[in-house]
Amino acid sequence: MARPESISDEDLLSRLAPVFRARGYEGASLAELSEASGLAKAALYHRFPDGKLAMARAVLAAAERQMAADALAPAPPRASPAERLHAMADGLLRFYDGGRRTCLVDVFSVAGTPDAVRANVRSGAARWIAGIADLLVEAGIDPAEARRRGEDAVIRIEGALVLSRALNDTAPFERVAKTFAADLLRPAAAVHPSKKETSDD
Amino acid sequence: MARPESISDEDLLSRLAPVFRARGYEGASLAELSEASGLAKAALYHRFPDGKLAMARAVLAAAERQMAADALAPAPPRASPAERLHAMADGLLRFYDGGRRTCLVDVFSVAGTPDAVRANVRSGAARWIAGIADLLVEAGIDPAEARRRGEDAVIRIEGALVLSRALNDTAPFERVAKTFAADLLRPAAAVHPSKKETSDD
DNA sequence: GTCTATATTTGGATAGAC
């Protein structure tokens, strides 16, 4: 260990990620990324010749992989949809550190983030919704309704993360995680038998 | 009209707001704020001696006032809660331009935004939730449940705005707005009679 | 009250030694 071992790509990304998560693309400065990673700026450019843009894309891709492993497929594929949804809720709690972590879908979708990154966010969010919807279809839910509920799931997750961050209180995210599975598997649309919003446009 | 009329505070804030909304606190540069407002940087400092911090706080306060007028109290106070909630949904659609506008609660709550601004976001979000909850209590809903639903409402709004922005598609926000009133007035908790998440902590 | 011009710091990105 005379010469400092070159840090692995995986470790490197896990140290860069919190900076992008917390500060967003524009807010994440090379100075901060350098300090968090323990590498000098020039070393970061050696690993990522395209600079901050490449770092952000790599961090986003790693987050997608981790999300797929931790939240979309943590339970055995032969488990029941309900069990898999409960496992997904647990995975989300871990992945977002109980609501303390920001979601990259949120911070990387703001204007000022390079289009290449925003395009990745867009496709990643779409895959996320589709993954949840597929699971709900397996649970016997109509595909169109499953798609809606997949969107609802992502909406609740993102919204709860925003609110928990704004209030500096993890309670909203924890509550959403707790009712996550039941909300997605609720019987049918026993929701709007009211008079106004079912008819038009 | 020889000398260019001094722009009113209200007009000025309405021109600065879109920059902060789109770019966040750190992303909103004085160059951009200057161009959007039509005032030179030095003139902005004359209006806001504390600089960007003061601009952001003023924009946030103005947004809160507009939100109160457009979304929290657009219908006459003697209207039924259901009517007022439908009016609120319409107000939200206008306020957020159908889902194209970012919410300051989202972009101003990220790290890097000065604490003074974040504190204002926090209290503003709390008042927002309380305002919706008060309306639901008037509708005969139990106060604790009304508080939860007020949080849910804000969660859905914020989440739908994030998703619409990430997908570059206003559909998620429009859908949330459409079911907004009915979701908040739904009968009771016919939601989690399942086996796992009702018992512990 | 607004302008042009500038001071100062920090940003992303590179050069070249080791």
Next chain:
DNA sequence: GTCTATCCAAATATAGAC
């Protein structure tokens, strides 16, 4: 493959004329 030292552009903020 990592470092120190540096470049240049853009950031916030201010000085001083009008």
